[in-house]
Amino acid sequence: MNLIGDERLDYLLAENLRIIQSPTVFSFSLDAVLLARFVAVPIQKGSLIDLCSGNGVIPLLLSRRTKGTITGVEIQERLADMAQRSFDYNELSDRLRMIQEDLNVVTPQLGHARHDVVTCNPPYFLTPGKEELNENDHLTIARHEIMCTLEDTVRVSSELLKQGGKAAFVHRPGRLLDLITLMRQYRLEPKRIQFVYPKEGREANTILVEAAKDGKADVKILPPLYVYDENNEYTPDMKEILYGKRD
Numbered sequence: 001m002n003l004i005g006d007e008r009l010d011y012l013l014a015e016n017l018r019i020i021q022s023p024t025v026f027s028f029s030l031d032a033v034l035l036a037r038f039v040a041v042p043i044q045k046g047s048l049i050d051l052c053s054g055n056g057v058i059p060l061l062l063s064r065r066t067k068g069t070i071t072g073v074e075i076q077e078r079l080a081d082m083a084q085r086s087f088d089y090n091e092l093s094d095r096l097r098m099i100q101e102d103l104n105v106v107t108p109q110l111g112h113a114r115h116d117v118v119t120c121n122p123p124y125f126l127t128p129g130k131e132e133l134n135e136n137d138h139l140t141i142a143r144h145e146i147m148c149t150l151e152d153t154v155r156v157s158s159e160l161l162k163q164g165g166k167a168a169f170v171h172r173p174g175r176l177l178d179l180i181t182l183m184r185q186y187r188l189e190p191k192r193i194q195f196v197y198p199k200e201g202r203e204a205n206t207i208l209v210e211a212a213k214d215g216k217a218d219v220k221i222l223p224p225l226y227v228y229d230e231n232n233e234y235t236p237d238m239k240e241i242l243y244g245k246r247d
Contacts, residue, residue, distance in 0.1 A: 001020075001089050002085070003020065004022075005022065005024070005025075006023060006024055006025075007021065007025075007082065008020070008022070009021075012060060012061065013243050013244065014240075014241065014242060014244035015061060015063075015244075017060050017061075017063075017064070018090060019056070019057055019060055020083075020085055020086045020089075021055060022082070025078055025079065026076075026079050028054060028057035029121075030227070031206055032057045032170070033057070033241060033242065034170060034208060034225070034241070035119055035170040035208060036057070036058045036062055036119070037241050038194060038208040038210065039119050039168035040117075040166055040192075041062060041065050041066040041116075042116055042117070043066055044066075044067050044068075045066075045067060046068035046069075046116040047068060047069055047117075048069065048070045048071070048118070049071050049073065049110060049115050049117070049118045049119070050071070050072045050073065050118075050119045050120070051073050051103050051119070051122070052074070052103070052120055052122050052153065053073055053080075053083060054074060054079050055079050055082045055086065056074075056087060059071075059072045059083070059087070059096045059098075060087070060090065060092070062119070067095070068095070068116070070095060070096050070097075071096075071098075072096070072098045072099065073098075073099050073101060073103050073106050074099075074101075075102050075103065075148075077100050080099070080100035081098075083098040084098040102148075103148055103152065103156050104156065106156065107156060107159045107160060112160070113160070113162050113163070114160070115160045115162060116162060117161075117165060117167075118156075118157040118160050118165070118166075118167045119168050120153045120167070120168070120169050121170050122153045122169065122171065123147075123148070150178060150179065150182060151182050154169075154179070154182040154186050154188065157186075157188065158186040158188055158213060161188075161213040163213055164212060164214065165212070165213050166191075166210055166211070167183070167188050167213070168209070168211075169209050170206060170207070171206075171207055171209070172205070172206065172207070173195070173204050173205065173206070175207075176207050176209070179207075183209070183211045188211035188212070188215075189211055189212055189214070189215035189216065190209055190210070190219045191211055191215055191218065191219055191220065192208075192209070192219070192220050193208070193209050193210075193219060193220070193222065194208040194222040194223075194225060195207055195221075195225070196208065196225045196226075197227065199226055199228040199229065199232075200226055200229075204224070225237060226238075
């Protein structure tokens, strides 16, 4: 494995995989792990797309849940390269691949209405003034709607999906109404919503939403997911998600 600069090779413990990360370029967050566990995927075959893929953590995690092909789309060349090297290291490049491209122009390359699942962990924050932007360009692009907007990610997800295909997003609760409005605008009907809380008694800080293309209106609100217990330790649910076991 050829690591560049301050890159390191970390474990994805529950899946027994390794992933290249860099504190100054990109490291995945818990949100990506939650999305990869939340989305419904075909087990035996199918075509899956991960938009705003970063260092490829969601394709790696999904590779343990499906035997289908998974394509990550990431605009930043450095991150896309990190992801592809991780795929190669884990000997998954026969099913996983990374495309370094602007998601706004990727549909003709990937194919219109050909895919079963699209996942997306988009930039969360509207573009602020220059004085508020992170000095690190890699992190700024990952966190702020500079290279793509929430509407872009929803529109492209709809373009890529077959009728009945699933789109799954993770975002902040404050953008829930924006996300649902955009989904319906682009023929994606919300079907499952889950709120994630840092601990009991606190406000939710993450939402997970799955929609079906041209689906009927019938949304289910799943049980809440708590990250920490009263002792500030991971809850049994989180231990299972992160480590593959509850204790």
